[in-house]
Amino acid sequence: MFKILRDLLRYNREFAIGFVLTLGVFLFALAHFWAPMPDSAIYLLPPDMPPSAQYWFGTTSRGQDVLWQMSSAIWNTMLFGITVTILSRLLAVAVGMISGYLGGKWDEALMTLNDTMIALPNIPILLLVYFVMRDSMSWPVLAATAALLGWNYDARLIRSVTLSLRNREFTRHAVFAGMSVPQILIRQHLPYVMPVIFFTAMNNLIWAIGLEVTLSVLGFSDINRPTIGGMIYWANQHQAIIAGIWWWIVFPIIAIVLLFLGLFLLAISVNEYIDPRSRLSRMGA
Amino acid sequence: MLSVVEKTPLSVDAAPVLKVEGLKAYYQMNYFGVRREVRAVDDVTLTIKRNEIYGIAGESSSGKSSLIKTIAGAITPPLRVVEGSVKFDFGGKVLDVYGEPERMKKARWQHLSYIMQGSMNVLNPVRKVKHAFHDFAFEHMGLSERAFRERVEKHLQRIGLDPRVLESFPHQLSGGMRQRLTIALATVCEPDFIIADEPTTALDVLVQQDVLALIKDIQRRMGASIIFVTHDMTVHAAIADRIGIVYAGRLVEEGPTLDVFRQPQHPYTAHLIASLPRLGDKTRRSALPGKPPNLAEPPSGCRFHPRCPLAIDKCKTDNPPLENRLSGRVACWRAGEVAAA
Numbered sequence: 001m002f003k004i005l006r007d008l009l010r011y012n013r014e015f016a017i018g019f020v021l022t023l024g025v026f027l028f029a030l031a032h033f034w035a036p037m038p039d040s041a042i043y044l045l046p047p048d049m050p051p052s053a054q055y056w057f058g059t060t061s062r063g064q065d066v067l068w069q070m071s072s073a074i075w076n077t078m079l080f081g082i083t084v085t086i087l088s089r090l091l092a093v094a095v096g097m098i099s100g101y102l103g104g105k106w107d108e109a110l111m112t113l114n115d116t117m118i119a120l121p122n123i124p125i126l127l128l129v130y131f132v133m134r135d136s137m138s139w140p141v142l143a144a145t146a147a148l149l150g151w152n153y154d155a156r157l158i159r160s161v162t163l164s165l166r167n168r169e170f171t172r173h174a175v176f177a178g179m180s181v182p183q184i185l186i187r188q189h190l191p192y193v194m195p196v197i198f199f200t201a202m203n204n205l206i207w208a209i210g211l212e213v214t215l216s217v218l219g220f221s222d223i224n225r226p227t228i229g230g231m232i233y234w235a236n237q238h239q240a241i242i243a244g245i246w247w248w249i250v251f252p253i254i255a256i257v258l259l260f261l262g263l264f265l266l267a268i269s270v271n272e273y274i275d276p277r278s279r280l281s282r283m284g285a
Numbered sequence: 286m287l288s289v290v291e292k293t294p295l296s297v298d299a300a301p302v303l304k305v306e307g308l309k310a311y312y313q314m315n316y317f318g319v320r321r322e323v324r325a326v327d328d329v330t331l332t333i334k335r336n337e338i339y340g341i342a343g344e345s346s347s348g349k350s351s352l353i354k355t356i357a358g359a360i361t362p363p364l365r366v367v368e369g370s371v372k373f374d375f376g377g378k379v380l381d382v383y384g385e386p387e388r389m390k391k392a393r394w395q396h397l398s399y400i401m402q403g404s405m406n407v408l409n410p411v412r413k414v415k416h417a418f419h420d421f422a423f424e425h426m427g428l429s430e431r432a433f434r435e436r437v438e439k440h441l442q443r444i445g446l447d448p449r450v451l452e453s454f455p456h457q458l459s460g461g462m463r464q465r466l467t468i469a470l471a472t473v474c475e476p477d478f479i480i481a482d483e484p485t486t487a488l489d490v491l492v493q494q495d496v497l498a499l500i501k502d503i504q505r506r507m508g509a510s511i512i513f514v515t516h517d518m519t520v521h522a523a524i525a526d527r528i529g530i531v532y533a534g535r536l537v538e539e540g541p542t543l544d545v546f547r548q549p550q551h552p553y554t555a556h557l558i559a560s561l562p563r564l565g566d567k568t569r570r571s572a573l574p575g576k577p578p579n580l581a582e583p584p585s586g587c588r589f590h591p592r593c594p595l596a597i598d599k600c601k602t603d604n605p606p607l608e609n610r611l612s613g614r615v616a617c618w619r620a621g622e623v624a625a626a
Contacts, residue, residue, distance in 0.1 A: 169402075170417075173401060176357065177393060178391070178425075187416070188409055191412055
């Protein structure tokens with residue numbers, strides 16, 4: 001594992017840049033555990049202070065330090081994104097592989113469900129869930145709802161890969177040798193589907209973070225829990241742009257762009273690594 | 286070195302290891318209420334003895350592959366067995382392929398292995414070769430991980446492969462190496478019966494020769510029986526003890542290889558053999574007129590009659606039975622009337 005990481009850093013510049021960016025943003029987010037004040041506290045500091053040696057990224061109109069707010073916000077946003085990604089990947093892989101491999105009635109039933117989900121508009125449904133849940137709306141509920149909406153395109157993609165694998169010789173051989181359906185799916189097909197899962201996972205993570213930002217900017221989330229979108233929501237509420245408090249909006253946006261960029265670079269380079277052919281050609285073997 | 290030394294090599298022992306009786310397997314399709322039935326295997330009866338290499342010949346779409354798949358019990362809808370039975374006898378243990386699916390599943394790979402068509406692609410492209418051995422053979426051998434690995438390495442060495450190939454991905458190996466690997470994979474459990482579907486078709490002549498010698502060598506050493514399919518008559522001539530000729534889903538002739546080549550009894554066999562090029566002979570090979578029949582609507586009577594130069598009226602109405610004649614069996618009303626080409 002350690003050796004793989006070292007090789008990737010040495011031979012793959014995209015990976016190195018993506019790794020450094022993501023690690024940097026992650027460490028920055030991790031720092032919120034050592035924050036000098038709780039992230040929910042307001043009016044502890046003088047409001048509207050521009051970036052200075054004392055307050056590196058300035059303070060908000062609500063008397064919070066932008067630095068520590070951002071640290072918590074990125075942590076919460078990433079947590080949300082990763083939860084959505086993991087949940088929706090589980091759904092997408094299960095649905096895609098089962099419907100692709102078993103075919104027939106399973107395929108029909110699952111793909112009908114899948115296509116129905118594709119046809120449903122995401123944002124209105126999330127808003128509906130928010131209005132129904134209202135007070136009991138917490139981020140895990142929102143993440144679960146987003147995950148239920150975010151698996152369908154990728155399930156179709158994974159299904160298409162499995163569909164072609166089903167008719168390959170190695171599958172027929174495995175069936176003949178007496179491997180069971182779960183064994184074939186996990187041992188024979190999953191490694192093949194893995195790059196697809198990885199790539200869609202990165203896309204999904206970026207989509208989930210974007211969704212979280214969208215909902216929070218509109219105020220449809222737990223607004224007392226700092227997130228990137230939540231920060232922009234509060235900045236808008238206090239008319240930060242008109243008031244010239246640019247640091248309240250610019251720094252969160254820079255952070256999220258760096259995170260997106262890092263994740264994207266990681267996605268393409270890890271993808272290249274997983275395919276043994278492109279890995280070897282890169283290493284010159 | 287091998288656990289099967291007690292089996293006497295080179296002698297074809299009398300007890301049949303495979304008995305196929307009256308086997309009918311059809312592709313049954315139902316499109317928009319229209320039923321279509323393709324009779325890919327129609328009433329085939331054959332037996333294969335221990336230590337024997339049996340070749341099945343025939344042109345494309347004659348039902349060779351369907352027959353061999355049905356024998357292996359590796360069929361999926363729309364191909365279904367309509368009638369008949371396939372029974373293996375592995376050392377006194379009779380196994381009905383279509384009667385006892387559970388026992389059949391256990392016997393696979395351990396007693397019965399299958400080298401499939403396009404078997405060069407049997408290896409999963411994204412996994413190392415060693416995983417293929419583990420997936421297919423480990424459970425059937427009942428060895429510890431280490432003993433299993435040693436066994437596999439020894440087996441590869443015997444087949445002329447460096448055990449290091451276990452650590453490579455399929456795309457790093459040449460076609461011939463992959464073919465050897467699939468043969469190694471099919472024989473690592475030392476099965477009693479090997480089914481091979483076009484094991485050498487994708488290879489060039491030199492590699493083909495190599496692989497055929499390998500198959501024959503392994504068969505001799507392990508005392509296994511082999512049934513294999515190919516349209517390449519020269520391959521049959523090289524390794525088969527007996528050949529069966531399939532035309533339009535039916536077995537039309539069967540006999541010891543030499544006899545079939547020297548004295549074909551069925552006009553179709555005679556044509557197949559006459560079409561082979563011979564050293565020094567520069568005359569043009571005549572092609573058989575017509576095409577193999579559509580198996581959804583096979584011709585009445587003998588299925589070969591529309592293309593047969595010897596056809597008489599009886600051939601159009603009555604289907605000739607497969608009857609003993611000389612050293613083999615043949616299904617033709619005018620059997621033996623063709624002069625050997």
